[in-house]
Amino acid sequence: MKAPDAIERVLLDEGAIAARVCELAAQISADYAHAKDVVLVGVLKGSFIFLADLARRLTVPHHVDFIALSSYDRGAVSTGAVRLIMDTRASVTGRHVLIVEDIVDTGCTLDYLLRTFRARKPASLCTCALLSKPERRQVEVLVDYLGFEIPNVWVVGYGLDYADRFRTLPYIGVLKRDVYE
Amino acid sequence: MGLRDDVKKVLISEEVLQARVAELARAINTTYTDADRLLLVCVLKGAFMFLADLTRHLEVRHEVDFMEISSYGAATVSSGVVRILLDLERNIDGRHVLVVEDIIDSGRTLDYITRNLRTRRPASLRVCTLLSKPSRREIDVPLDFVGFEVPDEFVVGYGLDFAEEYRNLPFIGVLKEEVYQGSE
Numbered sequence: 001m002k003a004p005d006a007i008e009r010v011l012l013d014e015g016a017i018a019a020r021v022c023e024l025a026a027q028i029s030a031d032y033a034h035a036k037d038v039v040l041v042g043v044l045k046g047s048f049i050f051l052a053d054l055a056r057r058l059t060v061p062h063h064v065d066f067i068a069l070s071s072y073d074r075g076a077v078s079t080g081a082v083r084l085i086m087d088t089r090a091s092v093t094g095r096h097v098l099i100v101e102d103i104v105d106t107g108c109t110l111d112y113l114l115r116t117f118r119a120r121k122p123a124s125l126c127t128c129a130l131l132s133k134p135e136r137r138q139v140e141v142l143v144d145y146l147g148f149e150i151p152n153v154w155v156v157g158y159g160l161d162y163a164d165r166f167r168t169l170p171y172i173g174v175l176k177r178d179v180y181e
Numbered sequence: 182m183g184l185r186d187d188v189k190k191v192l193i194s195e196e197v198l199q200a201r202v203a204e205l206a207r208a209i210n211t212t213y214t215d216a217d218r219l220l221l222v223c224v225l226k227g228a229f230m231f232l233a234d235l236t237r238h239l240e241v242r243h244e245v246d247f248m249e250i251s252s253y254g255a256a257t258v259s260s261g262v263v264r265i266l267l268d269l270e271r272n273i274d275g276r277h278v279l280v281v282e283d284i285i286d287s288g289r290t291l292d293y294i295t296r297n298l299r300t301r302r303p304a305s306l307r308v309c310t311l312l313s314k315p316s317r318r319e320i321d322v323p324l325d326f327v328g329f330e331v332p333d334e335f336v337v338g339y340g341l342d343f344a345e346e347y348r349n350l351p352f353i354g355v356l357k358e359e360v361y362q363g364s365e
Binding site for chain 2: 042044045049051052053056058065086090168169170
């Protein structure tokens with residue numbers, strides 16, 4: 001597939017992503033081998049592709065649930081205020097919860113989710129993210145299973161969008177600066 | 182692996198599934214143009230895996246939105262009326278909408294969803310489903326893109342669950358009778 005003109009370069013190609021997702025799944029499967037009642041909580045919209053690939057590689061039985069969040073912000077600057085649009089369908093109390101995110105940026109969203117879920121008294125609570133931008137971090141959050149650390153560039157594809165575009169590219173690409181400036 | 186032991190047979194293998202998903206994407210690519218700004222509406226939870234693979238093959242410009250629905254229980258089964266837990270983020274007035282489903286069974290839920298979406302005046306409204314069980318149909322719903330017609334068996338995997346299990350199998354399998362008998 002030819003890269004759209006808005007893409008400056010491919011940061012992570014399909015092969016590199018697939019290999020890393022396999023490694024993460026193997027690690028998670030080993031760590032949760034004896035856990036009963038595991039639930040993966042996918043954060044919409046961004047995580048759906050990562051979740052679909054990760055879940056298929058897991059060998060531990062698990063449930064999948066989704067939450068939808070929205071930011072109160074408009075534009076590129078984040079204040080960290082998060083609005084919960086849709087909660088999980090099932091209760092997470094007493095269950096092993098793994099939050100699945102596409103990217104950890106400021107850390108505000110993940111911090112909000114960790115605080116929200118911790119209050120519900122899960123048996124355990126861990127986080128898995130495909131990407132992390134450490135340079136952008138405003139809140140310290142622990143990512144238990146991380147795919148890749150990336151520099152502070154605007155990335156799209158594999159679930160990540162720019163104004164809802166480029167979300168379903170099968171790779172992670174860097175958006176040209178003139179597209180968002 | 183325990184989950185696979187509960188599967189009586191593989192109905193559609195991973196390879197056959199992936200090849201068909203790519204074909205469906207090609208058909209969608211030729212149906213729409215970039216100017217249509219196609220909007221895919223994924224019905225959760227079941228269709229997320231299909232959507233993830235389908236959209237990665239799409240070359241035509243498109244966006245993705247999600248709906249999550251839940252039934253009100255046995256009393257409303259015959260009407261197909263469902264509760265919308267998560268509605269679309271965007272207005273679809275004037276948009277070309279393609280509903281993405283995992284399976285069409287009686288057709289009642291899909292009928293309800295499409296009637297609901299049509300009131301919002303999309304420019305066009307089509308349906309893409311991975312699986313269809315024609316023998317179970319109670320209401321006639323037009324399907325524009327169908328992956329596979331399947332017999333009336335208890336199928337799981339690739340997004341489809343039984344009691345929330347088996348969703349993550351990478352193929353479509355038929356569940357053993359002893360797994361679901363007595364539980365419903």
